[in-house]
């Protein structure tokens with residue numbers, strides 16, 4: 860199911876879990892899949908980075924999820940909500 864999300868403002872200052880080189884590595888470990896397409900609905904680019912997002916209906920911003928995004932979506936969607944594939948969301952354990 861698609862989910863309406865926005866990129867976490869300080870996503871680039873969040874270090875991945877100990878023992879992981881990147882959030883991509885965390886995402887691949889938890890899904891058992893390799894990075895493929897960008898998670899944004901309608902985007903066909905290859906994903907380049909595991910980015911933290913939060914859901915639109917999460918008013919308190921307490922839960923973050925890792926999604927694979929391409930460089931274009933990462934830049935263009937920075938200030939707005941967009942839809943991603945729910946199956947591409949991995950909950951961040953903080």
Ligand SMILES: [Zn+2]
Pocket residue numbers: 897898899902903904928929930931932933
């Ligand atoms: Zn994209």
